[in-house]
Amino acid sequence: MAQATELLTVIDPKGKGKAPAGLDTDDFKAMYRAMLFTRLFDQRGMNLQRQGRIGFFVPSTGQEASQIGAAYAMGQEDVLFPSYRTHSIALLKGISLKRMYDQMWGNDGDAVKGRQMPNHFTFKDINWVSISSPIGTQISQAAGAARAAQIKGDKLAVWAWFGDGGTSSNDFHAGLNFAGVWKSPCIFMCENNHWAISVPQEMQTASHSFAAKAVAYGMPGMRVDGNDVFAVYEASRQARERALNGDGPTLIENLTFRMGPHSSSDDPKRYQPPELFESWQKKDPIERFQQWLAAEGIWTEAWEDKLRTEIMGEIAEAVEAAESTPQPEIETIFTDVYAEMPTLLKDQLEGLKEQIRRDGDIEDTGGAFPL
Amino acid sequence: MPQMTMLEALNDAYHIAMEKDADVVTLGEDIGKKGGVFGTTAGLYDKFGDMRVMDTPLSECGIIGTAVGMALYGLKPVAEIQFLDFIYPGFDQIVSEMAKMRYRSGGEWTCPMVVRSPSGGGIRGGHYHSQSSEAYFAHTPGLRVVMPSTPGDAKGLLLASIFCDDPVIFLEPKALYRHGKADVEEGYYEVSLDEARIAREGNDVTLVSWGAMVPTCEQAADLAQEKGIGVELIDLRSVLPWDAATVIESVKKTGRLVVAQEAPRTCGFASEVSATVAEKAVEYLEAPIGRVSGFDTPFPYTLEHVYKPDKKRVLNAVEYVAGWE
Numbered sequence: 001m002a003q004a005t006e007l008l009t010v011i012d013p014k015g016k017g018k019a020p021a022g023l024d025t026d027d028f029k030a031m032y033r034a035m036l037f038t039r040l041f042d043q044r045g046m047n048l049q050r051q052g053r054i055g056f057f058v059p060s061t062g063q064e065a066s067q068i069g070a071a072y073a074m075g076q077e078d079v080l081f082p083s084y085r086t087h088s089i090a091l092l093k094g095i096s097l098k099r100m101y102d103q104m105w106g107n108d109g110d111a112v113k114g115r116q117m118p119n120h121f122t123f124k125d126i127n128w129v130s131i132s133s134p135i136g137t138q139i140s141q142a143a144g145a146a147r148a149a150q151i152k153g154d155k156l157a158v159w160a161w162f163g164d165g166g167t168s169s170n171d172f173h174a175g176l177n178f179a180g181v182w183k184s185p186c187i188f189m190c191e192n193n194h195w196a197i198s199v200p201q202e203m204q205t206a207s208h209s210f211a212a213k214a215v216a217y218g219m220p221g222m223r224v225d226g227n228d229v230f231a232v233y234e235a236s237r238q239a240r241e242r243a244l245n246g247d248g249p250t251l252i253e254n255l256t257f258r259m260g261p262h263s264s265s266d267d268p269k270r271y272q273p274p275e276l277f278e279s280w281q282k283k284d285p286i287e288r289f290q291q292w293l294a295a296e297g298i299w300t301e302a303w304e305d306k307l308r309t310e311i312m313g314e315i316a317e318a319v320e321a322a323e324s325t326p327q328p329e330i331e332t333i334f335t336d337v338y339a340e341m342p343t344l345l346k347d348q349l350e351g352l353k354e355q356i357r358r359d360g361d362i363e364d365t366g367g368a369f370p371l
Numbered sequence: 372m373p374q375m376t377m378l379e380a381l382n383d384a385y386h387i388a389m390e391k392d393a394d395v396v397t398l399g400e401d402i403g404k405k406g407g408v409f410g411t412t413a414g415l416y417d418k419f420g421d422m423r424v425m426d427t428p429l430s431e432c433g434i435i436g437t438a439v440g441m442a443l444y445g446l447k448p449v450a451e452i453q454f455l456d457f458i459y460p461g462f463d464q465i466v467s468e469m470a471k472m473r474y475r476s477g478g479e480w481t482c483p484m485v486v487r488s489p490s491g492g493g494i495r496g497g498h499y500h501s502q503s504s505e506a507y508f509a510h511t512p513g514l515r516v517v518m519p520s521t522p523g524d525a526k527g528l529l530l531a532s533i534f535c536d537d538p539v540i541f542l543e544p545k546a547l548y549r550h551g552k553a554d555v556e557e558g559y560y561e562v563s564l565d566e567a568r569i570a571r572e573g574n575d576v577t578l579v580s581w582g583a584m585v586p587t588c589e590q591a592a593d594l595a596q597e598k599g600i601g602v603e604l605i606d607l608r609s610v611l612p613w614d615a616a617t618v619i620e621s622v623k624k625t626g627r628l629v630v631a632q633e634a635p636r637t638c639g640f641a642s643e644v645s646a647t648v649a650e651k652a653v654e655y656l657e658a659p660i661g662r663v664s665g666f667d668t669p670f671p672y673t674l675e676h677v678y679k680p681d682k683k684r685v686l687n688a689v690e691y692v693a694g695w696e
Contacts, residue, residue, distance in 0.1 A: 343616065
């Protein structure tokens with residue numbers, strides 16, 4: 001197994017390399033489609049925000065291989081504690097665009113009922129746990145869920161996703177420490193995209209890598225070329241095998257790069273050296289995989305055009321449907337706080353309804369993010 | 372009916388819950404072989420083993436964070452925080468995660484779990500083993516915050532909390548752990564998390580309290596009775612959501628209200644009770660509302676008995692409010 005000091009790579013920068021065992025042409029095509037889908041979804045998301053049609057967006061541009069490679073190694077029963085930048089996994093797992101856009105519009109069709117900012121999805125049907133904004137909280141939770149799987153005797157892996165910034169959180173330490181002690185089937189996926197908003201990775205740690213931290217928790221740490229979809233798949237597959245064999249948790253550091261802003265509220269030009277961005281642009285994970293696929297005779301321009309047309313069509317249709325769905329009912333402010341609404345909240349809801357009956361609809365004073 | 376201390380009653384509830392449902396697990400520091408620093412989890416480790424009774428690394432953030440993950444997975448974890456004063460590294464997991472999971476996932480993901488912790492003073496523990504922090508949690512929508520004051524309630528409320536679909540902060544008044552024995556029903560029963568208990572009836576002053584202050588209030592009520600003041604004592608049992616209706620009904624009868632808490636005064640839960648009564652029943656009030664509380668200071672070590680409101684301080688407030696014309 002790759003250790004913290006090596007960088008696991010399968011496809012070299014020229015697009016040459018041997019595909020991992022167990023994947024065939026259909027898999028390669030599905031992986032590429034999901035990566036391209038994510039890129040286009042992100043471009044559209046940023047545009048929708050710029051047009052003022054959605055309030056906020058978090059793109060994952062540059063991290064498509066880092067996510068799709070791992071997602072492809074997941075089992076259907078596996079439990080996922082995502083971060084707010086991992087929506088490519090939901091796209092790969094077949095979550096409909098309508099559901100994703102409903103969440104971003106916070107409309108009446110939104111599973112979260114308009115209670116969270118865009119990108120904070122919940123998809124219970126694919127074991128995708130609701131996303132938080134505070135950094136790292138999902139890491140200790142994932143360790144606990146993995147312990148629960150051990151207690152119940154279930155054979156599966158629990159995946160925690162976070163970035164380089166997340167490794168500085170209390171929950172990173174707690175989660176890896178508990179999982180190490182419990183030897184629980186947890187895979188800690190650190191996407192080192194070099195940036196925690198504007199703070200560079202070297203300001204998060206003096207450790208020579210994030211993967212190296214695994215040593216202190218008694219688990220293997222793998223350092224993986226995160227722009228190489230096959231390398232990520234291979235590392236993830238090995239980590240999952242360990243988890244299911246009862247060998248305990250693994251920390252994987254996917255070395256990648258956030259090729260866009262932190263969110264629609266951020267401008268990396270204010271802090272990012274342009275030459276750094278350009279050097280990573282040359283390592284674009286989609287282009288790299290495309291080269292490999294082309295060399296194998298799988299990728300053609302015609303196929304690319306067909307894919308793009310198909311995806312843009314799907315996006316346009318879902319955007320239109322989500323945008324024309326009305327806002328959630330005001331009751332949704334009060335429901336789901338408790339299993340059953342307590343008197344306290346019933347009284348407050350009644351008070352609000354009374355105000356609206358008396359004064360009419362409450363004016364939307366148009367709060368906007370960023371401030 | 373057996374007689375038990377509050378500790379014995381809590382331990383009994385634990386055994387019953389874990390026998391009843393294999394999904395009930397417990398985790399915390401020193402709760403395994405040692406059985407907890409107070410003995411609340413005594414015997415559980417031997418009976419249910421180390422997969423269900425887990426001594427954890429020393430991290431409150433980790434205890435509550437992993438318990439949240441266990442609850443999301445489908446278990447019913449009971450996390451022990453050794454002293455409430457140590458809970459703050461886990462505060463983020465409580466207020467941002469456990470409390471909001473149902474809401475932020477539109478009901479898809481829930482945290483049916485309990486965080487239990489010894490609360491309040493009375494053991495000469497200085498300010499890191501003595502604080503009453505219920506108000507921090509009562510300010511967090513999505514939580515239930517429960518504080519028993521009798522052995523029988525402690526058992527029934529803990530069982531109700533463990534099998535409740537909402538996350539519960541269960542605060543155990545450590546001063547009452549071995550305060551004395553009382554009747555405790557055998558077997559499984561629940562005490563409602565939504566209903567206050569009228570600890571004694573009276574017509575002159577409504578005295579509202581919860582947790583460790585309830586026995587002190589009973590003593591004050593006895594003293595008041597000797598002076599001809601009939602106190603109606605209400606034990607809230609839960610401070611979130613809380614049973615305002617029972618308090619308001621009582622105030623409509625007595626026209627006078629005193630609220631007693633051990634916690635510091637400013638923004639304590641007594642303030643919420645006072646404000647609610649002032650809003651909803653001011654026309655029934657015949658006197659200013661009285662508040663008895665700790666001081667707006669940290670909790671002292673040597674002078675703990677001076678800091679904690681005693682029966683005389685409660686009595687003074689009752690007399691003042693009862694005597695207002």
